[in-house]
Amino acid sequence: MTAHGEVRVGDRVRFDGRVHTVVGLEGTIVRLVGENGSASLVMFSQLLSAEDFEVVGREIETVGVPPFGLLATVPEKLLRRAHWWEQHLIEVETGRPPKAEEGARPKPEYDPTWHTVVERIAAKAAELTASGTPTSATTIHRMRRRWREQGLWGLVDHRATRLSSPTGRCDERVVEIVEELLAAQETVSTGTRGRIFRQAQQLVAERYGEGEVTMPSRATFYRLLTAMDGGRHSFGSAGSRRSRALRPQAPFTASDAIRPGEVVQIDTTPLDVLAVLDDGVTGRVELSIAVDVATRTICAAILRPAGTKAVDAALLLARTLVPEPMRPGWAEALRMSASLIPHQRLMSIDARLEHAAAKPVIVPDTIVVDRGKVFVSQTFIAACRTLGISVQPARPATPTDKGVVERTFASINTLFCQHVAGYVGSNVTQRGQDIQAVWTLGELADLFQEWVLACWQTRPHDGLRSPFLPGRAMSPNEAYALLVARTGYLPITLNGEDYLELLPMEWRKINDYGVRLDYRTYDCRELAPYRRQHSGLDTKGGLWEVHYDPYDLSHVWVRDNRAGGWITVPWTRLHTVSAPFADFTWRHARALLAARGGDDCDENEIAKVVEDLLQRAGTGPDRRVVARTRSASATPLRPAPSETATANAAEEDGEGELAQVIPFGVFDAFTDGSR
Structure with missing residues (x-):
């Protein structure tokens, strides 16, 4: 049989608008001689890819490779029938059956030396008819042509291989x-x-x-x-x-990064665990995390009562940029010095890492967030802009844009939440009977931070692979140790003033009585030179920049545009309230006062209602507000008030001696940044 698609010496081919004769073949080089006697050397691939290429005088047949996968779907009976036809067609082509012994002579009626193809086909039709299979020469011609074009697949009865319509015969x-x-x-x-x-x-x-x-x-x-x-x-x-x-219609790929901090994804979700807030009130809390795409490190995590605010997102960002300190009761194995992170090398850059836990500090370059109001708020955007971080909002209704953090939440649910007392499942169909909350919000936060260090950061992740060790999955700490040598390390130290920049702000006048914010009055001696004075900012109408902590309204901070720095200003009614309170507590107290027929603009009356809320353990909405307030204020965002500001507030309120004010929480922005 002649090989399909063969070009031989002596063939005349059309190439580059002229007819040439093939006079030599050497490897992939074809030697051509034109009709005018000019010789040329052409690559065989170039010759075949030419638009006008053809072999003059005969047709080049394409090689038909049988579709082996489709042949596996053919019923056995029809496949045997196709092989039966193939054996007879081979005898027609070569004169001998495929299983003939070497050197065997072809049958006289099939000998290609003495009989043409037409004669051999007629002889085969007569043989098959005589053996009990009526066959015409036309049928054999058709089967031979299909066999030469498609191979064995062309001999299959395709009535059994037709694809059925998924909708059947429905209209x-x-x-x-x-x-x-x-x-x-x-x-x-x-x-x-x-x-x-x-x-x-x-x-x-x-x-x-x-x-x-x-x-x-x-x-x-x-x-x-x-x-x-x-x-x-x-x-x-x-x-x-x-x-x-919600899946995008177009093809998409997973988020990828090649160095720590290149892409960090942030999101918030309700945690599937009941927590004890305060006074026995239980409820689910919200978890906000920042996940580094390159190393899968959980850079920071915050647990809050339901209702995460923009200031919580700013706090999450700040915690990403400082080392995680070791806490009492944690095992020594959780220290950074005992991990795979290059601790000694990093110690020469940042002394705070001496007592840090085994979690790397990663400085984000780009943060991917969804379009929730918490992450697109002015507070969060301004915080990222101040720190030189790009914010990339995900496309609406496209969870694949931040698939890493979404998958991390699913892993947290299976690796952490389901093993914690008070687990309620992801929906009511998975909830058990009589589920009781055991851990407080603070205890649950400590448990989660310890789990991140002991399990998540040391657990191999299938998505973390090194091109040098493709068969081995790495943990986030191992991935960081591998990548930090390529990317370096540059920590950002946040001092107290930097931290205040992350808090929400308002623009207010400094009057004789001080600063008024939502019917609360703040005043101190340091404001005396600025009362009724223009701030110097014409674009703001002479108003002063005031920052406040929505989880602790006992103090505000006024930017000193003239001397520089900040002025810590206490609330003038601070002595009437026994504990820090949040802005939603203040709003709830005003609503209660208005419901009783009182003046919800009277600062003194509102302060009394706030104190009553914080002191008594009631039921219903009041009790839940108290619980949210105290749980949220367990880790305040504000720096500790200065002793001078506290003393000034005591003197101006007529108090002879004020008890020492102990700041609540574990993070002090004025000191933690220098430890």
Whole structure:
């Protein structure tokens, strides 16, 4: 048999608009001689890829490679029949059957030396007819042509390999309506197939009239729904259905980074664990985390009562930029000096790492956030701008833009939450009976931080691989140790003034009585030179910049535009309230006062209601507000008030001696930055 697609010496080929004769072949080089006697050397690939290439006088046949995967789908009986045809066609082509012994002489009627192809085909048709298989020469011609073009696959009876339509013989108009109804299930509650059947009947009648379109039977219609549903979960979980609908239509790839801090993803989610807030009130809390894409390190985490604020996002950002200190009761194995992180090398740059826990400090270059109001707030954006960090909002309804942090939440749920007392599951169908909260918010936060160090940072992740060790998964600490040598390390130290920049701000006048903020008055001696004075900022109408901590309203900070720095200003009614309180506590107290018929603008009356809220353990909404307030103020965002400001407040309020004010919390921005 002649090889398919063969170019031989002596062939005349058309190339580059002229006819040439092949006079030599050497490897992949073809020597051509034109009609005018000019010789040239051409690469064989260049010759075949030319648009006008052809072999003059005969046709180059393409090589037909059989589709082996499709042959595996052919029924055994039909495949044997195809092999049977192939054996006879080989005898027609070569004169000998495929299993003939070497040197065997062909049958006289099939000898290519004495008989043409047409004669051999006629002889084969007569032989098959005589043996009980009536066959015409036309049939053999057709089978020979298909065999030369498609190989064994061309000899298969394709009636058994035809693909069936997924919608069967249903009317295309019915199929179109079913597709429309299935697409509409993404936003509605889960129903049954019977509801779709009824809706389809109504739509068919409305659009095409009664009796114009034949509806399939209920059983056929249900089979049609099963074929067209195709993993949409139209009759399953609504959550799975909505999640599938949020997937982008275009192909997407996972987020990738090659150095620590290149991309950090931030998000917030309710934690599937009940916590004891205060006075026995229980409730779920919200977890906010920052995850480095390159190393999968959980850079920082914050647990808060429901209602995460923009200032919490700013605090999360600040904690990302400072080392995690060792806490009492933690094992020595959790120290950075005992981990794979290059502790000694980093110690020469930042002395704070001497007592740091085994979690790397990563400075973000780009932060990916969703479009929640917490992360697109002016406070958070301003904080990132101050620290030189780019903020990249994810596209609306596109969770794949921050898939790493979304997957981290799922891992936290399976690796941490389900092992904690008070686990309630991700939905009510997974909740057990009589689930009781055991851990307080502070204790749960400590447990989570310890789990991050002991489990997450040392656990191998399938998504962390080194090109030098492709068969071995690395832990976040190992990935950081590998990448830090390539990218270096540059810590950012946050002092007290830097930290105050992260707090929300208002623009206010400094009057004779001080600064008024939401019907609260703040005043101290340091404000005396600036009373009724212009701040010098014409764009703000002479107002002064005031920063406040929404979780502790006992003090505010006024930027000193003239002398520089900040002025810590205490609340003038600080002595009337026994504990720090949050802004939602103040708003709730005003609402209670208004409900009683009082003046919700009277600072003294509001302060009394706030004190009453914080002192008594009630039930219902009041009790929950108290619990949220105290739990949130367990880790305040503000620096400790200065002794001078506290003393000035005591003198101006007429108090002879004021008890020492002990700042609540574990993070002091004026001192932690220098430890």
